Amino acid sequence: MQQGFKEIIIKDNFYQSSSYVPMPLCLIGTLNEDGTLTSFGSYSLVFPYYIAGKQYYAMILECRNTSNTAKGLLRHKKCTINFIPYSKKNFKQCVDNGFPGDTPEEKMKDFIMTPVDGASKAADPKGNYPKCLDEALQVFECTWMDELDGASNDKVQDEYDGPYHDFNGITSKYGAHFILRIDHILLKEKYYDALINGSTRANFCPLPTNWGYRDSKDFWCSPFQKPRAEGIPNRQIDLSSLRYAATRLNTDVQFTDDALKTIVKVPRPFLKLVLQGCVKWANENGVKVITEKEMKIISDKRAAEKKKKK
Numbered sequence: 001m002q003q004g005f006k007e008i009i010i011k012d013n014f015y016q017s018s019s020y021v022p023m024p025l026c027l028i029g030t031l032n033e034d035g036t037l038t039s040f041g042s043y044s045l046v047f048p049y050y051i052a053g054k055q056y057y058a059m060i061l062e063c064r065n066t067s068n069t070a071k072g073l074l075r076h077k078k079c080t081i082n083f084i085p086y087s088k089k090n091f092k093q094c095v096d097n098g099f100p101g102d103t104p105e106e107k108m109k110d111f112i113m114t115p116v117d118g119a120s121k122a123a124d125p126k127g128n129y130p131k132c133l134d135e136a137l138q139v140f141e142c143t144w145m146d147e148l149d150g151a152s153n154d155k156v157q158d159e160y161d162g163p164y165h166d167f168n169g170i171t172s173k174y175g176a177h178f179i180l181r182i183d184h185i186l187l188k189e190k191y192y193d194a195l196i197n198g199s200t201r202a203n204f205c206p207l208p209t210n211w212g213y214r215d216s217k218d219f220w221c222s223p224f225q226k227p228r229a230e231g232i233p234n235r236q237i238d239l240s241s242l243r244y245a246a247t248r249l250n251t252d253v254q255f256t257d258d259a260l261k262t263i264v265k266v267p268r269p270f271l272k273l274v275l276q277g278c279v280k281w282a283n284e285n286g287v288k289v290i291t292e293k294e295m296k297i298i299s300d301k302r303a304a305e306k307k308k309k310k
């Protein structure tokens, strides 16, 4: 083995007991049993799961199956994932809400943050949805997809003796995984603007990614530090490879060299998709030869669609 590395034993909770996996600081809101209160539990094992190519976008949450959060999801299917900025008092609150065993009512008694309604409630004022936190910089409002992995019959129990699901619902004696469809993403205006109009060092969303329960003694978290930007590598595909890719498409639509020159920077794995998109547009518009002019029309149309989606 390369000198300088030391192999460590891989054990339960290896992401923090045997390594340093970067993680966010989140408070997840779920409804209590009778739906009268939103309870917030601390979580960091919550990551993007379906990011493209599916009917919906989803996160995955890994959590203790007897937690208030697991119970809330099993009963009411809804949650809010609140991404919290670092401050001493926010971190202390997250550590407090990470203490196992408190009921939602006990948890929320001295809670310092501000629960507010989100977009789900705005869209359906008569519905009952868990609240968001005003202190969060971004919030995902989600629905548990219990039909995946046949988990729709999973119920709240004191103990789970199996059989267990593979990846959704109750997945082990102590664990649960929840695949959470993202219904709404809410961003504070400054960070919304940064995504839509351009990021700078000053408007980059300052979320901590460096929290962890280390050495079985303390909770650790470091504040956000200003990031640095690194531009996209300026690599170009040569024209002859582009011509070759264009002739391999199953179509009588042709591309001029000027047209192909407009996509020299498209990375190779996406090239076929881009060319196919152009051919689709050409077929829909009765075009047989795509020149630089048509490429501009296609690219403007794409930009307009992207803007509409946002």
Ligand SMILES: Cc1cc2nc3c(=O)[nH]c(=O)nc-3n(C[C@H](O)[C@H](O)[C@H](O)COP(=O)(O)O)c2cc1C
Binding pocket: 025, 026, 039, 040, 041, 042, 043, 044, 045, 046, 062, 063, 064, 066, 067, 068, 069, 070, 094, 095, 096, 097, 098, 099, 100, 101, 107, 211, 219
């Ligand atoms: C910052 C922080 C992050 C945590 N992340 C997780 C996690 O991702 N999954 C988990 O099962 N427990 C996690 N815990 C422990 C839970 O917060 C703990 O089980 C708590 O009782 C859950 O609250 P709840 O019962 O209200 O859902 C975390 C604790 C802290 C302090």
